[in-house]
Amino acid sequence: MKGEKDIKKLLASMSPQLAEDEFVFCTFQRSQYGDHTDLAPVAAIKESEGLTLIIPKYKADEKGLSYASLFKKITLNVHSSLDVIGLTAAFSMKLTEHGISANVVAGYYHDHIFIQSALAKKAMRALSEFVQ
Numbered sequence: 613m614k615g616e617k618d619i620k621k622l623l624a625s626m627s628p629q630l631a632e633d634e635f636v637f638c639t640f641q642r643s644q645y646g647d648h649t650d651l652a653p654v655a656a657i658k659e660s661e662g663l664t665l666i667i668p669k670y671k672a673d674e675k676g677l678s679y680a681s682l683f684k685k686i687t688l689n690v691h692s693s694l695d696v697i698g699l700t701a702a703f704s705m706k707l708t709e710h711g712i713s714a715n716v717v718a719g720y721y722h723d724h725i726f727i728q729s730a731l732a733k734k735a736m737r738a739l740s741e742f743v744q
Contacts, residue, residue, distance in 0.1 A: 615693035615721070622699055623742040627689040630736055634669040634729050636679035637715075651675065654685070655717045655724070666717070666726065683715065684732035686725045686739070694718065703739060710738040 616622050640648060643663035645656055651672070653665040672679055692699055700716055700723065707714045707727075712735050715726040727735045 615691045617693045617696045619696065619698045619702065622690055622692050622696065623702055625690050626742065628736060628739045629687045629689050630732055631685040635666050635683045635685055635726060636669050636672045637664060637666055638672055638677050638679055639664045682729040683726040684729050686727060686735060688723045691721050692723060706738050706741060707735055710734060712738065
């Protein structure tokens with residue numbers, strides 16, 4: 613199933629959903645994909661400095677892991693094509709207008725935006741401006 617490519621349709625129907633859990637970004641030197649599955653990562657990226665995992669805050673706390681910031685995850689509940697042009701730019705610009713940083717992870721079906729926890733509700737209001 614191919615995702616939507618029409619940017620106007622995507623923005624009008626993205627239906628952002630705010631997850632209840634808080635998330636943190638943790639990095640692990642000399643780790644590989646598949647390591648640390650006990651932390652229930654929602655995303656992973658291998659960088660030259662180590663493996664970065666996005667994990668639920670409670671898992672980091674259980675293991676005594678350090679982290680710099682707390683994030684909430686907003687999922688755009690529209691199946692966007694990985695080839696669509698302008699979606700990330702559009703919602704990033706909207707969030708920028710409201711002074712909100714966005715850490716974006718794209719899955720096959722949806723985009724996921726990690727927002728500082730304290731600004732999550734403000735981000736949801738900003739994103740809702742697309743459907744007004």
